Amino acid sequence: MTDSWVLRRVKRVSGEEIDIVIENGLIAEITEPGKGRATREYDGTGTYVSSGWIDMHVHAFPEFHPYGDEIDEIGVRQGVTTIVDAGSCGSDRIADLIRSGEQAKTNVLAFLNISRIGLLRIDELSQMAWIDRERAKHAIAKFGDSIVGLKARISRSVVGESGIEPLRVARELSEETGLPLMVHIGSGPPDIREVIPLLARKDIITHYLNGKANNLFDAEGRPLQVLTDAVARGVHLDVGHGTASFSFRVAEAAKCHGIAPDTISTDIYRGNRLNGPVYSMDNVLSKFLLLGYSLEEIIGMVTVNAAAWLGKPELGRIRADDTANLTLFTLADGPVMLTDSEGEQRTANQIIQAKGVVANGEFIECEIRA
Template sequence: MAYDLLFTGGEVLGAGRADLAVRDGLVAAVGPDLAGTARTVVDVAGLLITPGLVDLHTHVGPGYWGIEPDPIAWRSGVTTWVDAGSAGAYTLAGLRRVAAGTDVRVPALLNISAIGLAGRTGEGRDLATCDTALAIDTVRAHRDLIHGIKVRIDRETVGDNGVEPLRRGLAAAEACGVPVMVHIGTAPPTLDEVLDLLRPGDIVTHCASGIAAPLGPAVHAARDRGVLLDIGHGSGGFAFDVLERQIAAGLAPDTVSTDLHARSLHGPVFDLPTTMAKLLAVGLPLDEVLAAATVRPARALGLPGGTLAVGAPADLAVFRLEEGAFPLVDAHRQTRHAPLRLVNEATYVAGRRMIPRVGPPVPPWIPLTDVQRAALARRERDLRTLLTAPLVGADGLADQFPRPTPRSP
């Protein structure tokens, strides 16, 4: 059998010690000692191959919160970046241009507010922009891109409109047969008002929020009828103590996502493997955390990927597992220590290895501490030093155009 790419000697998630072959951008075979030839063979002995990670909550579209995904994806293993409401009906064309220009996959959740997240907040205060009919038309016209509806429900976002933007989002989602992801935060409206409206398959993001503190009967009732709980860490949506209480109450998250955006990229989130380590730090097992970042988020939105089954897209992440006691911080500067972390060695999308990228400067409107600014400056200096030094010395070079041997006199 001829393959484009063959990984040998590693651990394949769900298959143990096995080889994995890729052909035409798809997983072609998984098994021990695969026979056949391959254009490229990659030795991954001692490493773990997982499906490319699926981040259910990111912001990569244009606007206040958006970031570029490729400079983070190549070093983190995240091959699917669900843009969670950066764009509404008025601004979806901008998100489509972003998605078309990235190496990673960018499915989207349409913001019920047609203006999306052009600004920091407040998109749900004008109900005229929360146009159900317009949202339905937009989803139907862009089914290749849109896989759900996003609604942010907190005091700043909706003002005096309470849960009405959510009702409109649910109506649009029902008409289109897609789920709703709802952001929870500072009341009013109350958490119970929000949760009581959700249907099986809808998603509560920031589920371990220290601000909303989702605990109590309404959370259990929502989980019991099939509402999904998503971490959605972000710059203010995750607290270790809340998650620990939820796990003790039988409310472990279904999915782990970053809510990675311009205000969380440089801390406290950093990337999805770091967020996954935070779940390991509170005692969740590795196989559960991996499922929460691969097959479960893919299934939640009906996305391809999240699996290494034959015929699946060859979106792959290669990790080294490191053991130790790794300090981690939540959105409120509480710390815990993870016994394990995933260090990305390579990321592939449709069988193509992602190349290293450097991200753009931080937008001027993003607040950073002096320590964050100093760290970014130090990183830039270190990178400049690394890249301006000659790659190798004379002993690492070949004489590509040898001089002719002088003739004897």
């Protein structure tokens, strides 16, 4: 028996209004508004549709504290159909994360923490003995369909006396496995000028808009040479908002100098989901609307750009015969107060609000937030 329904009069970010017919979990047809035929209907008048949002930096392993949360709470309930766990687990627990993902409605991919213990501790790179290359390579061989890269958190509280050495090992492991690095940047030492030159094309700098002293912009807001050099050689810039890693001031300087994010991600986990300043993907996206990025640019950063980096272009498009992974959202009028990671507040006159997703063909309403 065919299970079919139509998303009626939804619109792309370009403003084009369409009907999308979904049959047995696949996009069966994309047609003019009012022309789609199905047994069930969703009235999408006034609602935007995009391919399913992708969050490139989350923490979705609830057993680890403080950086953990339930997969679907930070996935489909947020309007996000695919999450990429950013190194919660190393080789010790990556199998558990992947098994949990198989039970979730949200698609789950992962960066493997180069420390075998992952975020069991928040100084996971302070002991070089916790970096076990052979166990990491074994995990990659076993779970290669789910592991998209390696994660190294290179900031003072994580590496301790190990300094820059964990990143040197991560670089070697990247070259041995062919997997790119996602590198967390934060307080020094190591100095940011030591860190960034070790990154290569397709590696990711996450938290690149943080407002800490050891950041990528000088006192006048100009990008450091190491940053412009990295962009020129194809290093990918990711937001990774988090509790302490997004500054309106730095983001404004970056935009002024044309250093736009490749991807917008949340670095969400239970604490900053419930208590802020992250709350949700749409809250983070709204901050970029406030900064003056266009809706098309913003949605592209969590769809097409993220899907391209992952090597899964099908996740960033809406096309007949593809699995239906879609996000439905609206633009709502403010005023709404938005807060960055430094406690600075800005008033938004318009915000993005996720309404629901179609995840692997199933319609799921988003969490209702005040």
